[in-house]
Amino acid sequence: MTTHSDEHYYVPHGSHWPAVGSLGLLFLMVGVSSWLNGAGAGFYIMLTGVAIIIFMITGWFAAVIGESESGLYNTQVDASFRQGMFWFIFSEVMFFAAFFGALFYARNMSIPWLGGESNNFFTNLLLWEGYESTWPTNGPGNIGGEYETMPPFGLPLINTALLLTSSITVTIAHHALIAGKRTQLSIFLAATFLLGFVFVYLQGVEYIHAYQDLNLTLSTGIYGSTFYMLTGFHGMHVTIGAIMLTIIFFRVLKGHFTTDKHFAFEAVAWYWHFVDVVWIGLYVFVYWM
Amino acid sequence: MTATTVDTNAADHDDHDHGPTKGIGRWLFSTNHKDIGTMYLIFSLLMFFIGGSMAMVIRSELAVPGLQFVHPEFFNSMTTMHALIMVFGAVMPAFVGLANWMIPLMIGAPDMALPRMNNWSFWILPIAFGILLSTLLMPGGAPAGGWTMYPPLVLQTGDAFPFLIFSVHLMGLSSIMGAINVIVTIINMRAPDMTLLKMPMFVWTWLITAYLLIAVMPVLAGAVTMLLTDQFFGTSFFLAAGGGDPVMFQHIFWFFGHPEVYIMILPAFGVVSEIIPTFARKKLFGHDSMVYAASCIAFLSFIVWAHHMFTVGMPLTGQLFFMFATMLIAVPTGVKIFNWIATMWRGSMTFETPMLFSLAFVFLFTIGGFSGLMLAIQPADVQYHDTYFVVAHFHYVLVPGSVFAIMAGAYYWLPKWTGHMYNEKIGKLHFWTSTIFVNLTFFPMHFLGLAGMPRRIPDYSTQFTDFNTIASVGAIGFGLSQLIFVWVLLTAKKGETATDRVWEGSHGLEWTVPSPAPWHTFTTPPKARIANESFE
Numbered sequence: 001m002t003t004h005s006d007e008h009y010y011v012p013h014g015s016h017w018p019a020v021g022s023l024g025l026l027f028l029m030v031g032v033s034s035w036l037n038g039a040g041a042g043f044y045i046m047l048t049g050v051a052i053i054i055f056m057i058t059g060w061f062a063a064v065i066g067e068s069e070s071g072l073y074n075t076q077v078d079a080s081f082r083q084g085m086f087w088f089i090f091s092e093v094m095f096f097a098a099f100f101g102a103l104f105y106a107r108n109m110s111i112p113w114l115g116g117e118s119n120n121f122f123t124n125l126l127l128w129e130g131y132e133s134t135w136p137t138n139g140p141g142n143i144g145g146e147y148e149t150m151p152p153f154g155l156p157l158i159n160t161a162l163l164l165t166s167s168i169t170v171t172i173a174h175h176a177l178i179a180g181k182r183t184q185l186s187i188f189l190a191a192t193f194l195l196g197f198v199f200v201y202l203q204g205v206e207y208i209h210a211y212q213d214l215n216l217t218l219s220t221g222i223y224g225s226t227f228y229m230l231t232g233f234h235g236m237h238v239t240i241g242a243i244m245l246t247i248i249f250f251r252v253l254k255g256h257f258t259t260d261k262h263f264a265f266e267a268v269a270w271y272w273h274f275v276d277v278v279w280i281g282l283y284v285f286v287y288w289m
Numbered sequence: 290m291t292a293t294t295v296d297t298n299a300a301d302h303d304d305h306d307h308g309p310t311k312g313i314g315r316w317l318f319s320t321n322h323k324d325i326g327t328m329y330l331i332f333s334l335l336m337f338f339i340g341g342s343m344a345m346v347i348r349s350e351l352a353v354p355g356l357q358f359v360h361p362e363f364f365n366s367m368t369t370m371h372a373l374i375m376v377f378g379a380v381m382p383a384f385v386g387l388a389n390w391m392i393p394l395m396i397g398a399p400d401m402a403l404p405r406m407n408n409w410s411f412w413i414l415p416i417a418f419g420i421l422l423s424t425l426l427m428p429g430g431a432p433a434g435g436w437t438m439y440p441p442l443v444l445q446t447g448d449a450f451p452f453l454i455f456s457v458h459l460m461g462l463s464s465i466m467g468a469i470n471v472i473v474t475i476i477n478m479r480a481p482d483m484t485l486l487k488m489p490m491f492v493w494t495w496l497i498t499a500y501l502l503i504a505v506m507p508v509l510a511g512a513v514t515m516l517l518t519d520q521f522f523g524t525s526f527f528l529a530a531g532g533g534d535p536v537m538f539q540h541i542f543w544f545f546g547h548p549e550v551y552i553m554i555l556p557a558f559g560v561v562s563e564i565i566p567t568f569a570r571k572k573l574f575g576h577d578s579m580v581y582a583a584s585c586i587a588f589l590s591f592i593v594w595a596h597h598m599f600t601v602g603m604p605l606t607g608q609l610f611f612m613f614a615t616m617l618i619a620v621p622t623g624v625k626i627f628n629w630i631a632t633m634w635r636g637s638m639t640f641e642t643p644m645l646f647s648l649a650f651v652f653l654f655t656i657g658g659f660s661g662l663m664l665a666i667q668p669a670d671v672q673y674h675d676t677y678f679v680v681a682h683f684h685y686v687l688v689p690g691s692v693f694a695i696m697a698g699a700y701y702w703l704p705k706w707t708g709h710m711y712n713e714k715i716g717k718l719h720f721w722t723s724t725i726f727v728n729l730t731f732f733p734m735h736f737l738g739l740a741g742m743p744r745r746i747p748d749y750s751t752q753f754t755d756f757n758t759i760a761s762v763g764a765i766g767f768g769l770s771q772l773i774f775v776w777v778l779l780t781a782k783k784g785e786t787a788t789d790r791v792w793e794g795s796h797g798l799e800w801t802v803p804s805p806a807p808w809h810t811f812t813t814p815p816k817a818r819i820a821n822e823s824f825e
Contacts, residue, residue, distance in 0.1 A: 104633055105540060110534035114532065221530075
């Protein structure tokens with residue numbers, strides 16, 4: 001009989017964190033919903049939910065990090081985490097696919113049809129007379145009023161450069177980790193999350209510019225809808241990724257991770273490459289083409 | 290259905306707790322796949338009765354023409370809520386419960402791969418359905434625009450609207466986490482010599498189902514998020530004046546929705562593929578072809594979604610493509626049906642309750658499959674669309690399909706869970722009443738639909754009266770029949786003690802552990818010899 005050996009898959013004791021998470025989700029969802037329905041108290045219920053969820057995430061990850069550092073995870077547990085992260089990222093890809101799908105459907109189907117293409121001559125004549133399909137558009141109803149589009153070669157190009165650079169720095173950091181060069185690791189990891197936060201900051205600047213100077217808002221027809229929902233969800237993911245990179249940075253400073261065991265680092269690096277790839281899709285299809 | 294505290298494997302492990310803790314903490318904080326499986330199953334049974342009582346309201350109202358019991362608006366809420374609860378609350382969690390209980394036992398794993406996340410997957414569900422059910426009491430009533438949530442109709446929902454959206458988000462979150470857990474468990478936790486093609490069919494079908502879940506639940510989340518922003522934040526996804534299109538919602542929704550119907554039937558195929566060989570006392574005919582057929586069905590499920598939308602206006606090429614792609618699904622499904630029949634061919638069959646439910650499944654699911662082929666024919670669908678023929682079709686594949694398979698699985702594995710044989714006489718009574726009444730309910734709906742009776746309307750023309758009355762009698766009978774199942778469960782531990790193998794013809798790793806299955810099983814992977822014996 002083996003005791004505490006690598007043969008045993010670590011099955012944790014009962015954990016209260018999932019239940020705390022469910023409670024947080026209850027407060028969050030009920031809060032947001034009643035707030036949207038116009039009940040002012042909903043806002044505070046929502047904040048309570050957010051606080052509970054942050055508490056849950058912190059506690060849950062702290063427990064997992066503690067278990068990992070005390071050597072409870074064998075290679076099989078490590079493989080479970082890896083595969084779990086892979087499928088989680090796949091689910092995120094499909095979430096973005098829904099919004100890209102909406103963008104492509106609008107551009108290639110619904111807008112040309114509103115302009116009378118295919119067999120929609122009478123739709124155009126009777127409902128939206130004189131509307132010519134173009135892209136970008138805020139639709140035949142001119143929803144949101146006159147606007148200007150976001151030019152692709154200003155801030156968005158800088159942001160593209162920032163994100164692509166950060167993907168390189170995180171890879172350099174990874175190689176440094178494998179080679180045991182901790183200083184190089186810390187420097188390039190710091191560079192990565194700083195580039196990430198600068199990206200988010202510039203995205204904020206771009207939004208303010210769009211709202212104040214271009215009259216390009218969430219309500220600017222289908223162009224505004226797809227522009228803000230795609231870049232908005234992407235920006236949210238960059239923010240989450242940058243926060244995760246920051247936590248990994250502090251774990252590096254605390255001496256966590258070895259040259260051959262550093263799943264958390266890799267998981268965050270994968271996530272970072274994922275938001276990078278989504279951005280390339282965004283830059284090409286939302287800003288540029 | 291409660292797991293036991295007996296722990297015969299206690300000597301084999303030392304790095305986790307030896308038995309369940311006492312009190313509510315055992316369930317609330319559980320990381321044990323058997324306890325979590327039990328909770329899933331009990332939850333889904335509860336939802337089955339809540340959703341079922343809504344069906345009783347619908348059928349009572351439709352028993353005779355005219356309006357008798359409820360307002361039309363409430364009737365619409367009932368059809369909407371019945372569907373949401375049955376799909377997301379009853380059928381899906383029941384299969385996840387079976388997966389939780391049986392997959393680790395079938396592949397020789399100590400637990401699910403990510404036990405804490407497993408707990409969270411479950412405990413999100415009571416929150417999600419608590420929120421959804423609370424909409425019944427809200428100003429404007431519960432959602433009444435149909436479970437498909439088509440805009441612009443769904444945007445007329447009252448205060449319930451954001452609660453509907455967020456409860457759907459929560460159901461998706463739960464499903465995605467559950468599916469990730471299933472995939473990782475199957476890929477990473479199998480006994481060392483269990484190669485992929487040696488896996489039992491239930492494990493295989495769940496692997497494919499979990500892949501479908503991860504691929505499409507986020508798309509549903511995207512679709513309902515767009516509804517939310519259209520309603521509250523001024524976006525124009527589904528507003529033609531802004532360049533959007535209400536039909537776009539239908540495309541995104543059904544890109545989720547069609548794989549979703551296979552999510553509800555593939556695990557049923559798996560359950561039946563376990564049961565028929567046991568009671569025919571033969572190996573499953575064409576195991577590998579079953580795997581390929583299920584994979585084909587999963588692939589095809591991604592390219593057929595617009596057959597739900599043949600009447601909304603689509604280019605002709607689109608209609609032709611979706612029609613032919615849909616018909617193609619009959620090929621792999623036919624492979625499965627014929628394989629089950631071939632498994633029974635010249636077998637020495639006995640007809641215990643699980644086998645009866647499985648046989649009824651094969652026969653009645655096929656009826657649902659054939660009406661599906663009729664609906665796939667685009668020119669004919671223009672006539673059938675939104676009639677009771679569609680209702681008959683999807684209830685045939687879901688009730689004597691998915692639900693019967695769940696019942697079959699419950700009877701089949703109940704002795705492994707409780708350590709006692711259920712009462713076979715009562716089980717058979719449950720089967721026969723269910724089978725007679727389910728046909729009485731749904732078969733006449735074919736005729737109603739072909740004669741032109743529309744769905745989702747609380748009143749109808751008097752020529753439809755006879756078949757509607759018959760269907761209502763059948764529905765009440767079917768609903769009452771399910772109380773027999775509760776009786777079976779309540780007396781489940783009173784029967785004779787079950788052996789480890791339980792059934793004479795059973796095969797597979799789950800039958801090598803004691804009945805009832807100890808709280809911890811396979812803390813070390815099963816030995817090659819044992820494992821090999823059980824695969825053959």
